[in-house]
Amino acid sequence: MSAPPLDQYSVVAEGLRRTYGDARALDGLDLAVPRGTVFGLLGPNGAGKTTAVRVLTTLVRLDGGRAAVAGHDVSRSPRAVRGRIGLTGQHAAVDRILTARQNLEMFGRLFHLGTASARRRAAELLDRFGLTEAADKQPQGFSGGMRRRLDLASSMILAPEVLFLDEPTTGLDPRGRSEVWDAVRGLTQQGTTVVLTTHYLDEADKLSDRIAVIDRGRNVTEDTPAGLKRTVGGDRIEVVAAEARDLPVVTAAVARVAKRGAEPESDAAELRVHAPVSAGVPALTEVARGLQDEGVTVADIGLRRPTLDEVFLALTGRSGGEQRESAEHPEAAV
Amino acid sequence: MSVVAPAAERQHAGQRLYWAVADCWTIVRRDLTHLAKQPSIVAWQLGFPLVSVLLFVYVFGSAMEVGEGVDYKSYAMPGMFAMTMAFGFMNTAVAVAVDKERGVTDRFRSMPMAPSAVVTGRGVSDLLHAALDLAVLAAIALAIGWRSDGGLLSTVWAFVLLLLLRFALIWAGVLLGLLARNQESAGNLFAVAFPFGMVSSVFTPPSAMPDWLGTLAMWNPVSATANAVRELYGNPLPGGGSWIEEHAELMAVVWPLALTAVFLPLAVRRFQHLGR
Numbered sequence: 001m002s003a004p005p006l007d008q009y010s011v012v013a014e015g016l017r018r019t020y021g022d023a024r025a026l027d028g029l030d031l032a033v034p035r036g037t038v039f040g041l042l043g044p045n046g047a048g049k050t051t052a053v054r055v056l057t058t059l060v061r062l063d064g065g066r067a068a069v070a071g072h073d074v075s076r077s078p079r080a081v082r083g084r085i086g087l088t089g090q091h092a093a094v095d096r097i098l099t100a101r102q103n104l105e106m107f108g109r110l111f112h113l114g115t116a117s118a119r120r121r122a123a124e125l126l127d128r129f130g131l132t133e134a135a136d137k138q139p140q141g142f143s144g145g146m147r148r149r150l151d152l153a154s155s156m157i158l159a160p161e162v163l164f165l166d167e168p169t170t171g172l173d174p175r176g177r178s179e180v181w182d183a184v185r186g187l188t189q190q191g192t193t194v195v196l197t198t199h200y201l202d203e204a205d206k207l208s209d210r211i212a213v214i215d216r217g218r219n220v221t222e223d224t225p226a227g228l229k230r231t232v233g234g235d236r237i238e239v240v241a242a243e244a245r246d247l248p249v250v251t252a253a254v255a256r257v258a259k260r261g262a263e264p265e266s267d268a269a270e271l272r273v274h275a276p277v278s279a280g281v282p283a284l285t286e287v288a289r290g291l292q293d294e295g296v297t298v299a300d301i302g303l304r305r306p307t308l309d310e311v312f313l314a315l316t317g318r319s320g321g322e323q324r325e326s327a328e329h330p331e332a333a334v
Numbered sequence: 335m336s337v338v339a340p341a342a343e344r345q346h347a348g349q350r351l352y353w354a355v356a357d358c359w360t361i362v363r364r365d366l367t368h369l370a371k372q373p374s375i376v377a378w379q380l381g382f383p384l385v386s387v388l389l390f391v392y393v394f395g396s397a398m399e400v401g402e403g404v405d406y407k408s409y410a411m412p413g414m415f416a417m418t419m420a421f422g423f424m425n426t427a428v429a430v431a432v433d434k435e436r437g438v439t440d441r442f443r444s445m446p447m448a449p450s451a452v453v454t455g456r457g458v459s460d461l462l463h464a465a466l467d468l469a470v471l472a473a474i475a476l477a478i479g480w481r482s483d484g485g486l487l488s489t490v491w492a493f494v495l496l497l498l499l500r501f502a503l504i505w506a507g508v509l510l511g512l513l514a515r516n517q518e519s520a521g522n523l524f525a526v527a528f529p530f531g532m533v534s535s536v537f538t539p540p541s542a543m544p545d546w547l548g549t550l551a552m553w554n555p556v557s558a559t560a561n562a563v564r565e566l567y568g569n570p571l572p573g574g575g576s577w578i579e580e581h582a583e584l585m586a587v588v589w590p591l592a593l594t595a596v597f598l599p600l601a602v603r604r605f606q607h608l609g610r
Contacts, residue, residue, distance in 0.1 A: 057444045060609050083446040093437030097368050109360045110447040112353065138371075154441065 010035045010070055010162045010193035011056060017064030018051055018217075025051035027217035028065070033162075033195055038188055040208030040225075041197040048217035049197035050090070053166045056195070057087045070161040083111075086155030086163040090170055092147040093154070096140040100131050100150050103139070104157070111157045125153040129183060145176030152183050156192075163187060165196045169203060181206060205229070213315055220315050235280035237287060240300040241271040250298065253290045257283035271299070354448040361455025362462070365429075369463065376463075379425060380470055383418045387411075387474070390537050400539060404570040411480040412492075412569050413536035416560035418467055419500040420531045424523055426460050426507025431520035434512060443608065453605055457504045464500040468493060483568030492566035495586045499559045502590035505597035512604045535560050539572030540579075552578050555589035562586035 011033035018026040026048045033039040041049045054060040056069050058078040067074045070084035094103045101122050108118025126135045129149045139147050148168060155163055165184065169177040184207055188194055198204050204211050205225040212222040221228070237257060241250045247266065251273050254264040258275035266273040277283040280303045288301060345353065369375060387410070390398070395406045433439045442452050482489045514520035533551050534540075540551035551557055552574065561582035564571050571579070578585060 058609075059440055059443055079446055082444060085444065087441065087444040089437045089440055091435075091437035093441040095364065095438065096436075097371055098364060102367060106360060106364055107441075107445070110357055110442070110445055110451075112356075112446070 007071075008035055009033060011039070011067070011195060013052075013056065013065065013067040015065035016052065016055060016062060016067060018048075018055060018060065019063055024217050026055065026065075029214060029217055030219055031067075031212065033193060034210075035193055036188070036191050037209040038184070038194040038196060038207050040204035040211040041195065041214060042199070042201070042204045042211050043197075043214040043220075044199060047215045049199075049214065050166055051217070052214070053087070053089075053164050053195070053197055057085055057164050058082055059087075083158065084161045086158070086160035087166070088148075088151050088155045088164070088168055089166045092139070092144075092151040094139050094147065094150050097138055099136045099138055100142075101126060101135045103150060104153060107154045107157050113157070121157060125156060128186070129153045143176060144172045145179040148172060148176065148180050149183055152180070152187075156187070159190070160192060162193045162195065165194060167197055167199070169198070169200070177203070215315075235277055235283075236274050236304045237277050237280070237283050238272065238274040238300075238302055238304050239287060239291075239298055241273070242297050242299045244268070244271060246296045246298075247271060247273070249294055249296050250291065253287050253294075256290070257286050274304070277303075350448070354450050354454070357448045357451030358454045358458060361451055362459045365455070365459035366462070369466075376466060376470065380418075380467060382421065383414050383471060384474065386417070386537075387414060387478070391478070398538070401570060401573060407478065407480055408569045409564070409572075410537060411475040412564045412567055413534075413560045414475070415468060415471055415496050415563060416499065416556050417531045417534075417536045418471060419464060419496050419559065420503065420534075420556045421527050422460065422464055422467070422500045423503035423507035423510070424520075424527050425463070426456065426504050427511035427514065427523055428517060428520045429460075430456065430508050430511025431514040431517050434514075435516050439608070449605075453508060453602065456508060457501070460504050460507075461497060461501060464497055468496060480569075482566075484566045488566040488568075492563040495559055495562055495566075495583075498587065498590045499555065502555075502593035502597070505594060505601045508601040509597055509604055512601070512608070530554070531556060535572045535579075539574060541572060541574035548574075552576055555585075555593065558582050558585035558589050 009032050011031055013029060013031040016026045016029040016031075017024070029048060029052060031039075031041075031052070041052060043049050051060065055062055056067055056074060058074050058081050062075055069081045072080040072084070074081050094100075095106070098106065104122035104125055105115075105118045108121050109115065111118075113121060123135075126132045129152060131146065131150060131153065134142065134146060139150055142150070152165075152168070168184070169180050172180065181203070184194060184196070194207075196204070196207055208225055210222060211225055211228055213220040213228070237254060239250050239254055241247050247268065251264050251266050254273045254275050257277055258264055259278050262276045264273050264275035284301065284303055291298060390410050391407050395410075398406045398410075400406055400409045430439075439452065443449065482492070484492070510523055511520055514523070533547065534554040535551060535557040540548040540557065542548070543551055558578070561571060561579060562585070563569075565582060571582075573579075
């Protein structure tokens with residue numbers, strides 16, 4: 001891959017390689033993140049997302065390939081990179097005992113702002129992340145979402161050119177997730193480039209301009225969220241028959257609405273029939289009406305959106321579910 | 335948003351040193367704030383030596399025969415000081431493990447601060463913490479009747495030797511904290527700390543122990559420091575008469591230096607290897 005012009009890209013990575021023992025965490029990963037966009041890195045756990053972020057934030061050395069972040073090489077000028085990035089990792093990396101304000105002032109001083117500017121910047125960030133009221137309280141009493149916002153604020157001390165968010169909503173409840181999403185959207189309006197890793201399809205969908213799907217340390221595909229969903233396929237209709245003898249009739253009804261070229265799949269043991277459809281709601285109505293006309297009652301009927309498992313099955317030919325569950329780690333003690 | 339210039343990335347040696355010290359002080363201030371916000375931490379950490387004082391001086395003390403006509407209190411208190419310093423490495427290890435587990439260490443490492451400050455800041459604040467522990471313990475010791483009969487200089491030198499032991503163990507603590515999988519496994523190090531503190535001359539003279547255990551206890555760095563400060567305070571000594579016991583003051587310097595020489599490079603290497 002020829003190097004894209006640096007001034008248009010905040011992150012350019014070519015052939016990143018990193019092994020841990022025998023495991024290849026990164027195996028030739030390429031990335032080009034246009035300036036001022038939100039770039040989603042999507043993949044099952046173990047795909048190499050976190051390693052990619054750790055390499056790009058200078059926390060881990062590369063075994064091969066090269067990467068430039070905000071115009072500086074991560075291996076040759078790590079200090080220059082560190083002055084231009086923010087990092088929010090999988091844990092809310094704030095001090096639990098210092099107050100929110102003391103945390104931000106400490107990080108400000110460590111960014112060499114000087115006491116007065118560190119204080120001013122802390123007040124600004126507290127205000128911007130809706131933490132002014134909690135400013136003088138200890139984060140150990142915060143909700144997960146609040147603590148994560150403080151974590152985000154700590155990554156924003158220097159108004160970074162590139163902000164890395166590594167699974168920023170893992171372990172948060174829906175409210176906490178939406179708080180974090182709002183905060184991230186606010187950042188991009190300021191012109192910050194955001195690199196976001198997640199294993200939640202909806203999170204990547206809601207926040208990203210472009211999404212790279214990676215697996216086993218390699219690129220699988222890269223597209224806009226809409227494009228990605230088209231690749232993966234849309235809704236599926238699913239009908240559960242009430243009685244075994246109805247199964248052929250149900251299968252035939254589902255077959256009539258199935259996407260062109262797709263066959264319904266049925267599970268005789270569970271009396272379940274499902275098939276991909278191109279337009280979900282009309283298909284659902286048609287099947288329901290058709291079965292009613294034939295006097296068949298069903299136990300359940302509904303539409304299913306593609307799950308992340310199906311994304312990975314479609315894109316990588318293997319399921320991501322197994323690893324995802326074993327590596328699912330809602331933050332301990334958060 | 336205010337525009338903030340990125341930290342200068344090409345620093346000459348003088349600037350580097352300045353920031354290494356300034357960043358270290360920022361980290362130390364963080365730990366001092368912890369202390370101020372949670373004075374109970376000090377109380378908890380002193381809980382063990384205090385309970386030990388009660389147990390050994392008042393419960394077992396009457397049955398403790400250290401030497402003829404020797405006041406057990408005067409024997410046990412300097413031992414208690416040394417033991418508290420020895421157990422201190424646990425505090426270092428747990429603090430390091432907590433920062434590592436919660437991603438605070440990674441946040442520091444992703445910032446343009448002096449990387450050394452993460453480790454030096456820990457060291458300085460642990461020493462300040464240890465000095466505070468010693469002050470509280472000494473006050474309690476004085477209250478129950480312990481006295482230093484040594485001169486002012488000897489007494490001060492004794493406290494310096496105690497802090498020297500604590501200093502040497504900071505690096506063992508940093509290393510173990512970085513190696514620990516999480517906070518809990520760092521806490522389990524107490525299983526190591528306990529015999530390290532107790533199989534020594536802290537509460538009983540090694541000469542009264544079975545031979546092999548007595549030898550182990552005699553050569554324990556904690557014993558060297560305990561015996562050296564006993565000598566300096568003019569408190570009773572275990573009086574085994576072996577070479578190591580005759581040269582306690584020398585060994586109270588040699589042991590910590592040797593421990594530092596081993597653990598400081600290992601700890602720094604381990605810290606640098608977080609990125610490997």
